[in-house]
Amino acid sequence: MLAIAAFTRKRCLVLRVDVETGSGGPSVTIHDFMELRSDSIGQVHGLDFIDDRTLVIANRDGQLAIFALPLESMAGQCHEITALRRISGKPFCKLNSPGSIVVRKESRGRIGLLVCNNYTHRVTRHVAVRWLGYRTTGNRPLLRNGLDIPDGIALSHDGHWIAVSSHGTRDVKLYRTSPSLGPDSEPTGILQDANYPHGLRFSGDGRHLLVADAGSPMVHVYDRESGWAGCRAPSRSIAVLDEKTFLRGSASPEEGGPKGLDIDRSNSVVAVTCEEQALAFFALASLIEPQIAAFGTT
Structure with a gap:
């Protein structure tokens, strides 16, 4: 699956993509797509997959939102979906202009969400628990030193x-x-x-x-x-x-x-x-x- 953010249109495009490798190099086939709309999708800037069925997005004009994807009926359709959870942080670690996001798998069904807060120049960490419907149990500033409008974030595969x-x-x-x-x-x-x-x-x-x-x-x-x-x-x-x-x-x-x-x-x-x-x-x-x-x- 590949998801693309449409910032000004306030929606996401999800593609079902297959990659095959051969002697002449890789080939890419796009089999299907769907467009996602929601009251919880605003100026979506960053996104990442929690798993094949769950997507988290960062709205620069608002909060994080976690969605279950209606993958059984892509077929080029437009879907109005409802967020499983909206995340705004806590009083001492409020999200502010969240831009890019990366998911980090943690122990005991927990998911670490590392978020670039563009205009407060810091990265925050929000721990969501799957079996609590992605309710957050930890919110704290993670990175700030040296950052001026953090625009993108990546985690190495070994963590x-x-x-x-x-x-x-x-x-x-x-x-x-x-x-x-x-x-x-x-x-x-x-x-x-x-x-x-x-x-x-x-x-x-x-x-x-x-x-x-x-x-x-x-x-x-x-x-x-x-x-x-x-x-x-x-x-x-x-x-x-x-x-x-x-x-x-x-x-x-x-x-x-x-x-x-x-x-x-x-x-x-x-x-x-x-x-x-x-x-x-x-x-x-x-x-x-x-x-x-x-x-x-x-």
Whole structure:
């Protein structure tokens, strides 16, 4: 499943996508889709799947909302759905302009929701309990040091690293997860030389971090090498938009480039979205290994 946020239209598009790998590289087929509308979907900016049937979205103009998906009847239909739970945080950890979100599986049926609060310049952590209907039992500030408009967030597959794109400082901060991690923790690593980093994802093996650059037509690839500590530039940058498409959306230096970015479960295909190019697919190998030819499908 692939979900795409429609920020200004206040709805989500969910696609049923199959990825097949072969000798010529991966191929992508979109089998079906549905459009989701709800009173609990506002200016949806970020989203993530809790599982194959449950989606959490972050509304920049409001709260988090968790939905059960009506997957049995996609068929290109529009569905009005009701949230299982709305989450606003608690008095000392209220959500404010929630943008991007990532789900972290925790013990005893708990789900950690790591949320970028764009205009209060921090990441908060909200622990939801499945068997309590996703009621939150813990809400606290998690990250703040070094962040200026956190726009995107990603968690490494081993859970050891949190990456946050910082729009105002024009870089990506990397924090090592630990019980002592908190708002005053210094970032362990800083990824530089992206104009305005936005969406980002770790590769499945954790060796690479891909960063969509909203201020250029590029996706930047950073290599872990011996670790993520210190400052580093991208090892390579690949244009995922042609110049005409980029310039059409470039009303300011901060716009026009790719924003949403994800990697499929097989770790073979990258999906990229932006306003001027709603969806394109690229072979992951073509981005991290420059000698391999790219493919793109819109």
